[in-house]
Amino acid sequence: MLRYTLMRLGIFVGCLVVVWGLVYSGIAPRGLGDSNYMWVVLLSLVISAPISFVVLRGERDRASAEVIARVDRAKANLEANRNQEDVADDAARAQGRAS
Incomplete structure (x- = not known):
């Protein structure tokens, strides 16, 4: 489970670096006013989610099997x-009846 979380975090950080580079180089639009940092983070989340969904499918299945095993135990x-x-x-109750 920890491995999956770290891999997902790694994909997010990679997307964050790429989006930050695109925004500050002028290729991607900047946010409105002071919302630039929030824009970069949200855009990174939106991009990293489908990438994680596809790339980490096997790891997600292993993590869910671990969770299922813990719940069953x-x-x-x-x-x-x-x-x-x-x-x-x-x-x-049986002892109480015998008395």
Whole structure:
């Protein structure tokens, strides 16, 4: 998961550098007034999103498999805890009836 995040961040930073260069060289338009920095960041986000979607498909699938495995383990642990509570409750009720 961390690998995917770092790769995605790397693509964003690469796009940020390219967009910054294009804006300051005059090839891409500047933002209005003092919004130039925000313009560069937003344009970089818009460009990096589809690139990440296509380029990191395999890594995203591996990361989602990790998340699914963690969720399945957590569900199994919760179910085991519920079963232990049910057994303890049943044992306490049975002991109470025997008394």
